[in-house]
Amino acid sequence: MSINEIRQHTERIVDYVSGGQMLPVKDVSAPILTSWKRSLDDHGIDPSKTEPVRILTANELREYIGPIEDFLRIAKVGVQYLHRQVVDLGYSTLLCDAHGVTVDWRGNERFSKQWKEAGLYLGDLWSRHSTDRTDSLDGSQRGTFSS
Numbered sequence: 001m002s003i004n005e006i007r008q009h010t011e012r013i014v015d016y017v018s019g020g021q022m023l024p025v026k027d028v029s030a031p032i033l034t035s036w037k038r039s040l041d042d043h044g045i046d047p048s049k050t051e052p053v054r055i056l057t058a059n060e061l062r063e064y065i066g067p068i069e070d071f072l073r074i075a076k077v078g079v080q081y082l083h084r085q086v087v088d089l090g091y092s093t094l095l096c097d098a099h100g101v102t103v104d105w106r107g108n109e110r111f112s113k114q115w116k117e118a119g120l121y122l123g124d125l126w127s128r129h130s131t132d133r134t135d136s137l138d139g140s141q142r143g144t145f146s147s
């Protein structure tokens with residue numbers, strides 16, 4: 001997909017989930033539309049808005065997910081199952097914690113550069129509208145990543 005096609009697709013999805021234009025059913029499945037609507041309504045994530053992407057470094061991410069490694073092992077099966085449902089549609093699958101940090105990611109590695117540029121990658125901070133962008137990841141600072 002070209003950038004223009006992606007932009008048009010995103011606009012059509014946002015219009016649909018915002019109560020505007022109806023998409024043909026063949027374009028996007030109901031679970032994907034429901035996910036997009038939840039992202040917009042519940043989490044304030046608008047894919048039509050571009051904001052700077054902040055991805056944790058490998059060291060920051062290792063330090064950050066250390067305390068939740070047991071949880072990630074348990075969640076792995078569910079994330080893999082979900083990803084198998086959307087992979088053929090060209091989607092990636094993210095698992096984010098309560099602070100908006102992507103702690104698990106599945107997607108086509110061939111497009112990893114594009115995923116990273118879009119902020120759809122392991123270690124991305126989804127709470128981009130947070131005003132405090134501290135790089136400190138100690139327990140007292142994690143709350144600054146939440147919205």
